[in-house]
Amino acid sequence: MPEGVLCNKNKVATLEQLQALLADKSGKQYYQEMNHLEVDAKALWALVQKTCKSRIRTWLEICTHCGLCAESCFYYLANNRDPRQVPSYKIQSTLGQIVRRKGQVDNAFMQMAMDTAFSKCTCCTRCGIYCPLGIDMGVMFSYLRGLLFSQGFTPWEMKIGTGMHRVYRAQMDVTTEDWVETCAWMAEETADEWPGLEIPVDKEGADILYTVNAREPKHYPEDIAQAAILFHIAGENWTVPSEGWEETSLAMFAGDWEACKLQVESVYGAMAKLRPKRMVVTECGHAYRATVIEGPYWAGLPSGKPPVESLHYVEWVAEALRTGKLKIDPAKRIKEPVTYQDSCNYIRNGGLWEAARYIMNQIAEDFREMTPSREHNFCCGGGGGLNGIGRYREQRNVGLKVKRDQILATGAKLVIAPCHNCWDAIRDLEEVYEIGIRWSFLKPLLINMIEVPEHLRAEE
């Protein structure tokens, strides 16, 4: 049985296929089928020849095997310095082998490569900034994930995730109706306390087009309400699109570049339709990375930039605080020690560490940096889609130790994590290691410390 019913080289194209995958609890059948999946070595090699050009080939060739990347990798540190966790070793024994063997690899190799690419690397790209030759193994692992995906070797949740993007243009089964209804519901819920508050849908020419992570309408609708309250207080002329509201990209984690393009074009389509002045992305790291940093390339935009200027939520908050659109009540600043989780995707790979520091200095009296921090920070342990993959739960939990120790060293009990993945990983690390911390997005904290202008206050 070279091609399975669920595990195969085809992309999920229909709702039925998606439902069949979802019905397979924990991917039991899916992974069984994977054991028999045939590798089309010819197609694999053709893809490598077409897409593996001088950048990656040179990286693979000139690595001098110095091992400086070892200590940069949180997996290496979390696994008691296991040499098999050295980034150079991990990439040379997977992608390096595929290239050296001209694609002549078997099923067992592909499964090993998949396990390595997903459970030993979160594509945090930290190793790249510790390599004297500038070899970015995170980028290479992301590329490897794409090769694996093309052959059907991707974790069950990734196959589902890419299918969701293909079917729903969202990482979860949230339809346009669901989304618009959730916005209306949240506006209604919030309007009692905030007279005049609206969540305008499809308003043309707004100053801000606000876009989210599908988890928000699906599981955390209050996040949308909180965003609305803060825009309301700041007096922003904003809107959400009825379509193209989803910023995330499990397709990016999976290496399904076709679905990446489909997804990001839905957001750019909303920009074209509604012509906003700017876009603001919710507190999500990979969503920002996918739509603002990498997306323009998937969509083939020669400028390398999204069609309209796009901000991560921390940029908008920092700007609103600087311009006085949002004012912190000094009495309500966070008094206890608090630390900040720099997300790889918008800090190291997006350069937004100054905005984050500005916010922290405004809202916290005892802000404590993790060591290391900013662009040198370690991955939370749940990046690259790892939080969502059951097959690698154990490896993920081991990896969380580095973040646990970083947080403990600050002495802070509150961790601000304006990134869904980091937020989840930190929640899970508390569940696994019970170190007595709390974690939060910015929005709920800000709402409690913002000065509300007289005219916006609800009548008692």
Add this chain to the structure above:
Amino acid sequence: MYEFVTGPLAWLAFAVFFVGIIVRLVLYVRGLDWKLDRVTYSVNTAYGVRGAVRSVLFWLFPFGTRSYRNNPGFTLALFVLHLGLIVTPIFLLGHNILLQERWGFSLWSLPGAAADLLTIGVIVSALLLVLRRIALPEVRIITTAYDYLLLAVAVAPFVSGLIARHAYANSQPWMILHVLCGELFLVAIPFTKLSHFVLFFATRAQLGMDYGIKRGGMKVKGISW
């Protein structure tokens, strides 16, 4: 024999070396693809150039980067090795005399003691790097026989050169061996991972452009390497 290895064979070695490294650089740049690499190399160029220059310069100096500072011993050995590998052959008095004889020009020359010191630096640091490869599990696991071979190719001209210079009697065979080793080293550069002699600048510049253009370089002054 000496005339041959320092004459036509030297010409050949230098030709292969220079043409080789130029070809490597050209092929590297031609193989860059803005869509596949997801870096708009030819748009936002000023940011790209700034990123590239920062990325090369910080890594060109010992302790210029966090990675170097975290590994002081390695960094020292690395820089002593590379400094000796590059400076000694170019500014060695003996090479300059030969250059004057054969090609009619010469460069400034190092005092003999300095050249000896650099040479010994190369040999000692190479030995330390070998020991490091054997001693540290994280380096051992990625080390291959090829790594040792290339290190030997790089260091052989220095060992043979040192012997030839200080062998008072019958230094001719050592001299010939030294020249051959040097030529092998030159020829090996474009064809092996010793090509990092030039590709270091290429890959560093590429990642610098990536960070300078796409990964935040337009938002902040640049990554602190």
